[in-house]
Amino acid sequence: TLPAGVANTTDPDGGNDSTSQITLTAAAPVNLAQDFGYQGPGSIGDTLFLDVDGDGVADTGEGISGVTVTLTGDFDGDGVDETVTTTTDADGNYLFEGLVVDDGTGAGVDYTVTVDPTDLPDGVTQTVDPDGTLDNTSDVTLTTATPANLDQDFGYEGDGSIGDTIFLDVNGDGL
Numbered sequence: 001t002l003p004a005g006v007a008n009t010t011d012p013d014g015g016n017d018s019t020s021q022i023t024l025t026a027a028a029p030v031n032l033a034q035d036f037g038y039q040g041p042g043s044i045g046d047t048l049f050l051d052v053d054g055d056g057v058a059d060t061g062e063g064i065s066g067v068t069v070t071l072t073g074d075f076d077g078d079g080v081d082e083t084v085t086t087t088t089d090a091d092g093n094y095l096f097e098g099l100v101v102d103d104g105t106g107a108g109v110d111y112t113v114t115v116d117p118t119d120l121p122d123g124v125t126q127t128v129d130p131d132g133t134l135d136n137t138s139d140v141t142l143t144t145a146t147p148a149n150l151d152q153d154f155g156y157e158g159d160g161s162i163g164d165t166i167f168l169d170v171n172g173d174g175l
Contacts, residue, residue: 009098010037042099042142044071044111044149048092049128050121051155056128058153063092067119071096073111077103095150101142108143115154128155 012020012034022031048067049058067088075082077100088094096111103109115136130138130152140149169175 045095124156
């Protein structure tokens with residue numbers, strides 16, 4: 001009855017075989033430490049970046065660190081959406097792993113990635129959104145055929161600019 005594709009990662013006797021042998025005694029008639037953990041093969045993530053050169057691609061050094069990213073979806077197949085968060089690292093990267101990819105019907109599992117705009121630098125405007133909506137969110141469906149989506153980039157540009165003219169000062173007057 002577990003979601004399809006999950007693997008046992010934790011069980012009480014350490015065998016990761018979804019079984020545990022226990023003995024109850026008169027002195028210890030209760031054992032409530034029989035926890036079993038499972039993880040799916042799915043993953044979602046990538047980069048939040050300040051698109052300094054305006055090319056729409058996350059380049060080295062453009063990552064935005066310390067931004068909260070939220071993932072919402074039915075992680076355990078019970079029909080109720082759960083929410084988890086992570087924070088972008090020093091390079092602007094984030095990753096959600098161990099996700100369920102099959103809802104039991106073969107249709108896949110839908111997730112929503114959301115960037116917290118209050119964590120972004122002041123004055124930035126979104127220019128890149130994985131689904132093209134420029135709303136700091138993206139909907140992703142993971143399936144057994146496509147268990148990973150690591151192309152969830154969110155790009156931003158500031159409103160400032162620096163520039164002018166480079167010239168050969170033939171007469172040396174600085175103009």
